[in-house]
Amino acid sequence: MAIAEYIVRTKDLVKEYIMGDTVLRALDGVSLDIKRGEYISIMGPSGSGKTTLFNMIGGLDRPTAGSVFIDEVDIAQLDAYELAWLRCRRIGYIFQTFNLIPVMTALENVTLPMIFAGLTTDEAIEKGVELLKLVGLGDRLHHKPNELSGGQQQRVAIARALANDPGIVLADEPTGNLDLRTGKEIITLLKKLNQERGVTIISATHDLKMIDVSDRVVWIRDGKIERIEERAQLEISVGEIGGEEI
Amino acid sequence: MRRSSKNISAAEKEGKIGRISQLPLRVALKFTFQNMRIRFGREVLAAGGTFLGTAFLMATFMLNTVRHAIEKEIPPDIQARAIWIASVALVVCTIGITNSMLIAVSERFREIGTMKCLGALDSLIVRLFLLEALFLGISASLGGAILGFVSSFLVHWGRYGWGELIAHLPVGGILQNFLLVFIIGVALTVIATIWPAYRASRLPAAAALRIEV
Known part of the structure; x- marks a missing residue:
């Protein structure tokens, strides 16, 4: 089977949360096609449904209606074991709060998903060292998360996200807990990985620095896609909102 | 969870979706040990209930065993009452452990969620918590039983005197x-x-x- 052009597709995605007597519609018919190798930013104010969409794409939550296809597989059809496999092998996650396992060293954190995937310890360590060198932490292999700075922790998290060579890296506010300069470094690193390794990056963010590197920006408002801007259009709009930047 | 088995087998045939493998026991053991070492204070508190409960139970059992050996007869109501009190203590300590562990779960929600994002199955999470409980239980029960033995031994030493106690000490019964x-x-x-x-x-x-x- 030929490699599908779209790595992620959502179709008429609806997610409702029941809050007491009222039904909150967090996503209201979102259809989005993401090409392999794209760098996409999902932007929107808080409460816009950004995180909900992120959860759906990442197979972290099930939609009320509509479907999510990852590599043309409808993830609603997967059982718990297959969903775990998908999260382990196909998707890498990066979080705002880094979420490294505190009792494990940088290297152990990076090797954990490989051990879940069934690699032997030796293979996992070899690859873990390689990945940590790739993100510039070759000299911090045996440090625990609390011995690393925020930016370094996020680099470990990026190495961990790449552990099983996923096609997709999902980043939820990856720069949200970092200062301006470190945030820029992380964005540059993500872009580099996107270009060199061809990994699709989907980032939920409201960091305007992300716009510079994104191929497309999806603006979400009230659970709907307000507009999708392509790279060419973005150059102009960044100029327009330049005044807002930081 | 399985909604349509037909589509899954189709997906599997194409080799797209596989199944996750389990974490080797060695890795799980190491993780649990590190986890307990780093949260040592909290673990001691959680184990405190088991420790004191087992100490009390040991002292109660030994009281019965030793008196039975030395005095040949003890009133059944005293025996029953002692066991009743020890059982209540154990129920209380069980509830205490459940409570401590529930707090541990809510403290580690993000860590648990992250493990799941990385591919951990529900069964692995259960296994990690039960492993932790097993280690806690072993160390606390061992310590508690020793404390119960020592304190009960001292009490009986005071009551019967050294010579009398040693002469009649029911070693087999105490070991049991x-x-x-x-x-x-x-x-x-x-x-x-x-x-x-x-x-x-x-x-x-x-x-x-x-x-x-």
Whole structure:
């Protein structure tokens, strides 16, 4: 089977949360096609449904209606074991709060998903060292998360996200807990990985620095896609909102 | 969870979706040990219930065994009352462990969610919590049983005098008590953790994204 052009597709995605007597519609018919190798930013104010969409794409939550296809597989059809496999092998996650396992060293954190995937310890360590060198932490292999700075922790998290060579890296506010300069470094690193390794990056963010590197920006408002801007259009709009930047 | 088995087998044939493998026991053991070392204070508090409960149970059992050996006869109502009090103590300590473990689960929600994002199965989360309970139970019950033995021995020494106590000390009976108390302590700690471990395993992977504690 030929490699599908779209790595992620959502179709008429609806997610409702029941809050007491009222039904909150967090996503209201979102259809989005993401090409392999794209760098996409999902932007929107808080409460816009950004995180909900992120959860759906990442197979972290099930939609009320509509479907999510990852590599043309409808993830609603997967059982718990297959969903775990998908999260382990196909998707890498990066979080705002880094979420490294505190009792494990940088290297152990990076090797954990490989051990879940069934690699032997030796293979996992070899690859873990390689990945940590790739993100510039070759000299911090045996440090625990609390011995690393925020930016370094996020680099470990990026190495961990790449552990099983996923096609997709999902980043939820990856720069949200970092200062301006470190945030820029992380964005540059993500872009580099996107270009060199061809990994699709989907980032939920409201960091305007992300716009510079994104191929497309999806603006979400009230659970709907307000507009999708392509790279060419973005150059102009960044100029327009330049005044807002930081 | 399985909604349509037909589509899954189709997907499997194309080699797209596989199944996750389990974490090797060696890795799980190391993780649990590190986890307990780093949260040592909290673990001691959680184990305190088992420790004191088993100490009390050991002292109670030994009281019966030793008096039986020396005085040949003890009133059945005293024996029954002692066992009744010890049982109540054990129930209380079980509830205490469940409570401590539930707190541990809510403290580690993000860690659990992250593990799930990385591919951990529900069963692994349960296994990690039960392993932790097993280690807690073993160390606390062993310590508790020793404390119970020592304190009970001292009490009986005071009551009968050294010569009398040593001459009649029912070693076999005390060893039996010790083993029984140890097994009860470990079993109760593990049983008390089943519900919190299940709760932990049911946490959604999306918990990894939550920021508030």
